[in-house]
Amino acid sequence: SVSLYKIAEKKADGSWQLMPEYQNLGIDVYELRQADIERIESVAKTQIPSQTMISNQNGITTFSNLEDAIYLVSKMGEPNLSQDFRASMTAFLVQIPKTESDGSTTNHRQINASPKCQIYTATATAITVNAEWIDHNNQLGKRPTNIRVILRKGNDYIGEQILNSLNNWSYTWLNLQASDQYNIQIVDEIASYTTSISDPDKTNEVWIFTITNTIKQSSIIVKTNDTFKMNEWLTILLVSVGIILVCFKNIFSVNNK
Numbered sequence: 001s002v003s004l005y006k007i008a009e010k011k012a013d014g015s016w017q018l019m020p021e022y023q024n025l026g027i028d029v030y031e032l033r034q035a036d037i038e039r040i041e042s043v044a045k046t047q048i049p050s051q052t053m054i055s056n057q058n059g060i061t062t063f064s065n066l067e068d069a070i071y072l073v074s075k076m077g078e079p080n081l082s083q084d085f086r087a088s089m090t091a092f093l094v095q096i097p098k099t100e101s102d103g104s105t106t107n108h109r110q111i112n113a114s115p116k117c118q119i120y121t122a123t124a125t126a127i128t129v130n131a132e133w134i135d136h137n138n139q140l141g142k143r144p145t146n147i148r149v150i151l152r153k154g155n156d157y158i159g160e161q162i163l164n165s166l167n168n169w170s171y172t173w174l175n176l177q178a179s180d181q182y183n184i185q186i187v188d189e190i191a192s193y194t195t196s197i198s199d200p201d202k203t204n205e206v207w208i209f210t211i212t213n214t215i216k217q218s219s220i221i222v223k224t225n226d227t228f229k230m231n232e233w234l235t236i237l238l239v240s241v242g243i244i245l246v247c248f249k250n251i252f253s254v255n256n257k
Contacts, residue, residue: 001076002061003049007040007093008070016070021047029070032093037072041091044072052076066109070095073115088203090116123178124200124207127151129161131169135193135215142215148187149211153179160187163211172206184209192216 008016008029016029021043027036050071055061074091097109129149135142146164150157151173161171176182184197193213200207 001052001054002089003052003074003076004063004066004094005044005047005072005074006050006069007044007072010068037091037093040072041074044074066096068096068109073113088118090118092116118203123180124182124202124205125176125178126172126174126206127176127182127184128170128172128206128208129163129184129211130208131163131211131213133169133213135213140192140215142192143213144190147190147211150185150187152183152185153177154181154183158182182207184211186211 006019007022008018011017018025018027018029022040025036025039025043027039032040050066051063053061053063071094072091073094075089092113092115094111094113096111098111129151131147133143146162148160148162149171150160152158153176158176159173163169163171180202186195186197189195190213192215194216195214196212198210198212200209
C-alpha cells in the first residue's frame with residue numbers, strides 16, 4: 001500500500017507553507033533535497049496519512065479528491081514479489097497543481113508519477129553485529145567487560161558470540177543459509193544502560209545489526225564538592241565586601257570630623 005501525507009499547504013498569497021509538524025525541521029519548502037525528504041518521511045510516519053491506497057495488479061495506485069497541497073508519497077511496508085525478492089520504493093513529493101519547469105503554476109491536477117523502485121533479494125547469507133556505547137567513553141566505569149549475543153533464524157538457535165574490546169565489539173557470521181528470518185538477541189540485561197537493536201538494511205546480503213547501549217541518567221551521580229567550594233568562595237567574597245564597606249565608612253567619618 002502507498003500513503004499520501006500533506007506536508008505543505010498554499011497560503012492566501014499563493015505561496016507554500018509547511019504544515020506545523022514539519023516547520024521545526026529547518027528546511028526550505030522551495031529548495032527540498034533528498035535528505036530533506038527523508039527527514040520529512042521520518043516525521044510523516046508518526047502522523048495520520050491523508051489517504052492510503054493499495055496498488056492494483058499492475059502496480060498502479062490512484063488517489064482522488066485531493067486539495068491543492070504538496071504531498072509526500074511513501075510506501076507502507078515492502079511488497080513481496082516472490083519468496084526470494086522484495087521491492088523498495090523511495091519516497092517522493094507531488095505538488096498539486098503542477099509547477100512547470102519555468103516556475104509557472106498550471107491548472108494540471110492530474111499527476112502521473114513513476115517512483116524510483118529497487119528490487120532486491122530478501123535473504124541474508126552473512127550477519128554482522130556491532131555494539132556501540134554512548135557513555136562518555138566509559139567515564140563512570142559502568143561498561144561491562146563483554147556482552148553475549150545470540151543469532152537466531154526465526155526461533156532456531158544458530159550460534160552465540162561474545163563481544164568485547166578485543167574484537168572491537170563486533171562479530172560476523174559467514175556462509176549462512178540464505179534466509180530472511182535472522183535476528184539478534186542479547187543474553188543478559190546490561191545494567192545501567194538502555195539497549196536497543198537496530199533493524200538491518202535488508203537490501204544487502206550482509207545484514208548489519210547495531211546494538212546501541214546508552215548510559216541511564218539515573219546512573220550519573222552528580223558530585224557536590226564543587227558546590228561546597230562555591231559556597232566557601234561566596235562566603236569569602238561577602239566577607240571581603242563587608243570589609244570594604246567598613247573601610248569606606250571609616251574614611252567617610254574621618255573626612256567629616
